[in-house]
Amino acid sequence: MSQAYDVVVIGAGPGGYIAAIRAAQLGMRVACVEGWRNPDGELALGGTCLNVGCIPSKALLASSENFELARESFDAHGIGVDGVRLDLAKMQKRKAGVVQKMTKGIEFLFRKNKVTWLKGFGCFVGHEDDAYRIEVADDEVNGGQAQLVDAKHVIIATGSKPRALPGVDVDNRVVCDNVGALAMTEVPKRLGVIGAGVIGLELGSVWRRLGAEVTVLEALPTFLAGVDEGVRKEAWKRFREQGLRIELDARIAGVEVGADGARVRYSIGDGEPQVLDCDRLVVSVGRVPNTDGLGLDAVDLAVDERGFVPVDEYCRTSAPNVWAIGDVVRGPMLAHKAEDEGVMVAERIAGQDARIDYGTIPWVIYTSPEIAWVGRNEEQLKKEGRAFKAGQFPFSANGRALGSGHSAGFVKVLADAATDEVLGVHIVSAAASELIAEATLAMEFRASAEDIGRVSHPHPSMSEALREAALAATDRRSLNS
Ligand code: FAD
Numbered sequence: 319m320s321q322a323y324d325v326v327v328i329g330a331g332p333g334g335y336i337a338a339i340r341a342a343q344l345g346m347r348v349a350c351v352e353g354w355r356n357p358d359g360e361l362a363l364g365g366t367c368l369n370v371g372c373i374p375s376k377a378l379l380a381s382s383e384n385f386e387l388a389r390e391s392f393d394a395h396g397i398g399v400d401g402v403r404l405d406l407a408k409m410q411k412r413k414a415g416v417v418q419k420m421t422k423g424i425e426f427l428f429r430k431n432k433v434t435w436l437k438g439f440g441c442f443v444g445h446e447d448d449a450y451r452i453e454v455a456d457d458e459v460n461g462g463q464a465q466l467v468d469a470k471h472v473i474i475a476t477g478s479k480p481r482a483l484p485g486v487d488v489d490n491r492v493v494c495d496n497v498g499a500l501a502m503t504e505v506p507k508r509l510g511v512i513g514a515g516v517i518g519l520e521l522g523s524v525w526r527r528l529g530a531e532v533t534v535l536e537a538l539p540t541f542l543a544g545v546d547e548g549v550r551k552e553a554w555k556r557f558r559e560q561g562l563r564i565e566l567d568a569r570i571a572g573v574e575v576g577a578d579g580a581r582v583r584y585s586i587g588d589g590e591p592q593v594l595d596c597d598r599l600v601v602s603v604g605r606v607p608n609t610d611g612l613g614l615d616a617v618d619l620a621v622d623e624r625g626f627v628p629v630d631e632y633c634r635t636s637a638p639n640v641w642a643i644g645d646v647v648r649g650p651m652l653a654h655k656a657e658d659e660g661v662m663v664a665e666r667i668a669g670q671d672a673r674i675d676y677g678t679i680p681w682v683i684y685t686s687p688e689i690a691w692v693g694r695n696e697e698q699l700k701k702e703g704r705a706f707k708a709g710q711f712p713f714s715a716n717g718r719a720l721g722s723g724h725s726a727g728f729v730k731v732l733a734d735a736a737t738d739e740v741l742g743v744h745i746v747s748a749a750a751s752e753l754i755a756e757a758t759l760a761m762e763f764r765a766s767a768e769d770i771g772r773v774s775h776p777h778p779s780m781s782e783a784l785r786e787a788a789l790a791a792t793d794r795r796s797l798n799s
């Protein structure tokens with residue numbers, strides 16, 4: 319006997335669990351399939367984001383930043399601390415506690431909203447009339463007996479997995495992906511990182527702050543291609559000052575792995591062969607959509623040439639009532655984008671006209687300084703031939719930033735030359751992840767730069783820099799520079 323649901327969500331990452339909860343709130347009978355197991359063997363909700371992504375990385379970024387501040391910045395505040403020492407086991411335990419609080423929180427929300435958690439991995443096995451049949455299996459659940467469920471609507475939210483580097487096996491001991499890089503029990507003396515993207519820079523920063531000598535090898539000749547040029551120049555300067563060694567245009571020829579370390583053979587462009595010897599190597603060359611074992615062919619679906627499940631702007635696949643959201647579909651691989659799609663799909667199933675403005679999804683890189691942006695950058699606007707005005711304000715002229723010792727970086731506001739509509743905001747600074755939310759809201763409401771400039775901002779606060787940059791972009795002049 320199979321059980322019947324209005325909606326079955328496959329995957330309980332930020333896309334899937336949010337979709338399940340929203341659908342249940344809207345009165346539907348909902349189940350969510352998830353078979354993720356943590357290293358201790360416990361089944362857990364929350365997907366990549368909560369277990370081995372956003373949440374544990376931000377916990378370690380905060381801990382490692384505190385360690386570095388205590389060692390290097392407290393003195394400037396007149397605070398002497400002798401013998402600052404690292405207890406990595408305790409730091410990792412704290413991180414695990416944060417993760418567990420969050421994943422248990424989702425279990426609570428599932429119970430509260432009456433979402434059934436089907437424990438195991440799900441796979442389409444067919445469809446009949448207007449119902450899809452899904453098999454859910456886990457060796458240790460139900461005595462290994464697969465369970466069958468039927469659903470009118472299915473939401474695929476199976477996320478992504480690390481992109482492999484050909485010829486390099488990840489053992490999460492010497493050669494790590496994000497899972498191993500977040501779980502190291504010792505600070506490596508020399509850490510190699512392949513890929514200077516978001517994950518490589520964030521995890522490289524964690525281990526550098528804790529004492530590792532970090533070298534990042536990046537294939538592209540441009541650092542943070544796609545990020546506003548001014549921002550990437552500022553970030554480059556700051557990361558280099560911090561001692562993060564980043565080699566651009568790096569071509570990896572091979573990786574030899576020994577018992578206690580790895581040797582990376584590479585060249586810079588067409589230059590001489592070089593070697594990087596490291597105790598641990600992190601491979602962070604991007605992520606790919608995950609459709610392993612999903613049985614898409616049973617419902618006449620196929621992935622595109624890059625492995626994504628094809629969807630339209632409402633996350634509809636070509637199979638009626640089958641939807642796909644989050645990292646497994648086109649668009650930025652970001653948790654909040656997955657969440658927004660989860661809400662949109664649940665509401666559309668309920669008959670509402672929900673939609674997403676993909677042009678106002680904010681991006682953040684949680685390094686120090688943080689990097690955040692929303693909308694388009696100068697290069698993109700120039701390519702489009704759009705006439706725009708730019709206003710910039712440095713944190714070195716912001717009282718709050720100076721007082722707190724975070725005066726690096728700036729805010730840049732780009733606005734349409736004729737209408738003054740804000741087209742993009744780019745921030746490199748401490749707390750950029752928080753500051754970008756105001757810019758996102760402004761753009762969502764199609765604010766002009768003058769609108770931001772006329773809104774009262776708390777003083778002293780870092781947010782005043784956004785206001786000043788907006789004023790600088792309008793015909794009104796900045797008041798503080
Ligand atoms: P996922 O979170 O990947 O979840 C998919 C779930 O589906 C998994 O739990 C998986 O077990 C399950 N699943 C897969 N197949 C099946 C199946 N057949 N049956 C049942 N279940 C299945 N994004 C941000 O926005 N901010 C950040 O700060 C950030 N930091 C990151 C740091 C790291 C180190 C990493 C790796 C990623 C980070 N991301 C961040 C990206 C973010 O984690 C993803 O964009 C987000 O998790 C995508 O959500 P999702 O629901 O699509 O998929």
Ligand code: AMP
Nearest residue numbers: 513514515516535536537538602603604
């Ligand atoms: P992200 O997509 O933010 O996770 O970043 C992945 C980064 O890895 C990008 O900057 C890519 O250019 C980089 N990258 C991809 N393949 C390689 C490779 N073979 N060697 C070095 N860097 C790579």
